[in-house]
Amino acid sequence: MTRPEPIEWSPDEEPAGHAPALLRASPEIQAIADQLPLGVLVIETSVARILHLNREAERLLVLRRAQVLGHAASQHLDPALAELCQPARWRQLEGARQAGREDLRLQTAFGLRWLQVQRSLVSWAGARRPVGLISLQDASAKRQLERALQESDTRFREVTDSVRECLFVTTPNWDRLHFSSPLLLDTLGLTPSELRMGPQLFEQRVHPDDRALYARRLQAQAEGQPSDMVLRILHPAKGLRWVRLRTRLQPHAHGQSLVYGILADVSDEQARQAELQRARDLAEAASQAKSAFMANMSHEMRTPMNGIMGMTQLLLGTPLQDEQRGYAQAAYRSAETLLRQINNVLDFAQAESGQLALALDACSPRLLAETLLAQHQPAAHAKGLQLLLECGDGLPLEIQADALRLSQVLDKLLDNAIKFTARGEVRLRLEAGAEQLHFRVQDSGVGMAAEDLPRLFSAFTQGNASLARPHEGSGLGLSIAQGLVKLMGGQIEALSTPGLGSCITVSLPLAAPTAEIPAAAGSAQRTSGLTPFSGRSILVVEDNETNQEVIREMLLQLGCRVRLCADALSGLQALCEEQFDLVMMDIHMPGMDGMEALSWFRKGPTQQFKFLCPPSTKVVAVTANALDGDEQRLRQHGFDGYLPKPVRQSQLLDMLTLSIPDAASPTDANADRSPLEGRTMTSTPESTPGAPALLDSQALARLRELDPGGKNQLLQRVVQAFLKSLERLLPELAQARAGATLELGAVRHVAHTLKSSSASLGALELSRRCADIEAMVRNNQSEGLDSLLDGMQDEVERVRHALSELLTGPQ
Secondary structure, rough: OOOOOOOOHHHHHHHOOOOOHHHHHOOHHHHHHHHOOOOOEEEEEEOOEEEEHHHHHHOOOOOHHHHHHHHHHHOOOOHHHEEEEEEEHOOOOOOOOOOOOOEEEEOOOOOOEEEEEEEEEOOOOOOOEEEEEEEEEEEEHHHHHHHHHHHHHHHHHHHHHHHEEEEEEOOOOOOOEEEHHHHHHHHHOOHHHHHHOOOHHHHHHHHHHHHHHHHHHHHHHHHHOEEEEEEEEEEOOOOOEEHHHEEEEEEOOOOOOOEEEEEEEEEHHHHHHHHHHHHHHHHHHHHHHHHHHHHHHHHHHHHHHHHHHHHHHHOOOOOOOHHHHHHHHHHHHHHHHHHHHHHHHHHHHHOOOOOOOOOOOEOOOHHHHHHHHHHHHHHHHHOOOOOEEEOOOOOEEOOEEEEHHHHHHHHHHHHHHHOOOOOHHHEEEEOOOOOOOEEEEOHHHHHOOOOHHEEEEOOOOOOOOOOOOOOOOOOOHHHHHHHHHHHOOOOEEEEEEEOOEEEEEEEEEEOOOEEEEEOOOOOOOOOOOOOOOOOEEEEEEOOOOHHHHHHHHHHHHHHEEEEEEEEEHHHHHHHHHOOOOOEEEEEEOOOOHHHHHHHHHHHOOOOOOOOOOOOOOOOEEEEOOOOOOHHHHHHHHOOOOEEEEOOOOOHHHHHHHHHOOOOOOOOOOOOOOOOOOOOOOOOOOOOOOOOOOOOHHHHHHHHHHHHHHOOOHHHHHHHHHEEEEHHHHHHHHHHHHHHOOOOOHHHHHHHHHHHHHHHHHOHHHHHHHHEEEEEHHOOOOOOHHHHHHHHHHHHHHHHHHHHHHHHOOOO
C-alpha cells in the first residue's frame, strides 16, 4: 500500500487535544478519500485516537470531521465501534494485519444503523507505529432483507408444519431433497437418517401393485405435465395407508429445474369414499330391486285385472236381469277405478325414480283430443254432462310430441273434471299460440279456493282432505300430470273459483307445424264406434287360459277369426301353416318367450321354420308389464304395437285399427255405447249345479257364461287343458326335487303356471298355495319349502279328483 504523504496541522485548524501535525492531509488525498463509496476511519492504535475520517464516514456515523479529529474514539463513537478501536484489539491484528468483516448495530444521532466493519493495520509515514484503518459500509438494507427472509422462512415453516400435506422439493432425478416439511417423516414412516438418503426411498414404501402407477410421475415429468395420483403405501407402524401424490416440474432462470411435490395421507377420505360407494351400490341395488318389484307387481296385478274386466265385459253382453246388470256394472266400475289407481301408483313410482322417458313422434292434436273425449263420453253421459271439444284458429295438423304421455296428462285432467262436476259441461279447448300449443280443460264443477290451489299438484293430497269428502282417489293424478308436462318441457297452470268451476291449462312447446286445419265451428263432439273386422285372421299366442278365452271372445265379437296357441313354439308352427292378418304375442311365456319367437319370425323361412305367413306381418306385444320404457324396448326389438293387460275392448279396437289400416270404417250405430250402458248384471252368480265344494262356483259360472248353452264345450276344454298341463308340470316338479338341491327356477315356473290356471277354474286354495311357493322362491327362501310343495301336491290331487267329477257330472 502506498504510504500517504506526511501531513501537518495548520494553527487555525488544530483541533482540541493538540493532535500532531501528521494528521493534516493534503487536499488531494482528502478529495480522493471523500470520493470513496465506503467510510474510512483512521485510528491511532496506541491511544485509540481518531486521526482521520472521510465524508462517507461522516455520513454513516453522523459526525463532523473538525469536531472529532484528534479526539479519543470513545468520546464520539458508539461503544461497540469504540471498543474495536482500543489498543488491545489492534495488537490482536499485528500478525494477520487484517480482521474479518463483522456487522455492528450502532446508535447514531439519527437512530440505529447496521454497519459492516473491517479493520486493517497499515504503515503511515511519520508514525512510529502502524495506524488502524477501519472501513465502514452501510448494512441496514442488507440486514433488513435478511430479517425479512428470516421472517418469511419462519412463516413458511409455520405453514408447512401446520398443514396436513407434506411439501417437498427434489431434483428431476429424485436423488436429493432440497426441502421437506417435518410431517413427511410421519406420513412415510421414515427416520431422519433415512430421509437424508433422498426421495428415492419413497418407492420402497409404495405398495407393489401401485409401483407402476408411481412410475408414471416420471413420464408426466418428462412431458412437462403435472402428475396427480392416489397410491397405497406400506407404513412400518400404521400398515396399509392411502396417500395422494401431486408433483410439478418447475424450470428456473439459471437453467436448473426442480420438482415441487405435495404428499398427503388420504386414508380417511378413501374410507369415507368406500363407504359412500357401498351406500351408492346398496341404493342402486335397492332401486333395481324396486324396479323389478314394480315390474313384477305390474304383471301380477294386471293379469287378474284382465280376467276381471274382460269377464265382466263379456258378462254384460249376455242376457241379464236388471238387478244382475246393475251389480255387474258396479263391479266393472270398481275394477276400472282399481286399475286407474294401480296405474297412478306405478306412474308415480316411475316419475319419482326418474325412469320416465319420452318417445317423440308426429301426432295429430285434434285426433288425440277426439279420441280422449270418446273414451270419457260414457262417464260424462252417465252424469248428464256435456263433453265438448273446441279447436282454435291455426291449429297445426301434426305436432312432435309423445302422444302416449300427452294422452295420459289430458286423460287425468278430463277424469278429474268429470269427477268433480255434478252438472253442466266439461270443455276441452285446443289453441295454437306463437310458440306454444295450449290444451285447456274447463269444467263447471265445485271449484277450489285460491289458498288450496298451491297444493293441487302435490302427491297424495286433495282439495278436500276430510274423511267425509264426496270424491275418492289417491291424490296422485295431477301430481303425475305435472311431472309429465315438465318432462315434455311445458307448464301446467290452474285457475279456479269455488262454485263456478276450474280451468287447467297445459302449454307445450310448439314445433314447426306441417299444416293447419280450420277451426271448428262452435263446439264439436265425437264418439267412437266398434270397427267390424269380419273375416280377419288373428293369431293369439298366450299361455294363460283365462286370457286366451277373454281375448278370443273379444275378437270374435269384432268378427275376427281367431287361432289360439299356448306357447311360442306352437305359435311359430301356426305361422308355418297359414297366413294371418295380425299376430298378438304374449311376452312372458315358459320356454321360448315372445321376444325370442319374434326374432325367429322376422328372420323369414328357415330350415327349422318354413313360415307361410310373411315375416313382415304385424306382431303386437301383449304384456302385463307397465313400467316406462317397455313399449319403446319392445318396438325396438321389432314389435309393431303394444297392448297392455288387462285388455279392454276400446284398446283392442284402437290396436286393430292401427294394425289393420285397410279395415272397414265404423258403421255400427250403437258403437258409442259403453259396456256398462243400457245393460244390467248380477254381482253374485248363482251356485253352479254339479260343482264340488272344492271349486269356486262363481269362477265356474263365469266360464259357463262365456259359452251360453255349452255348444262350444268351453268348460270341458278348459278343464281338460288344465288336467293335461298337470301331466307335464308334475313330472317337472318331481325332477326339480329329485336332486341334492332344489332347482328353484323349475319350481317357480310350475308354481307360477298353476297359480293362474287353477284360479281360473276356481281351485282357489291350490292357487293360494302356489302363490306362497312362488313368493318364497322369488325371495330365495328354501327353508320349509319342501313341506309347502308336499301340501301343494296333495291339493293338486284333490283338485284333479274334483275336476274329474265335474266332467262326469251334470253340466
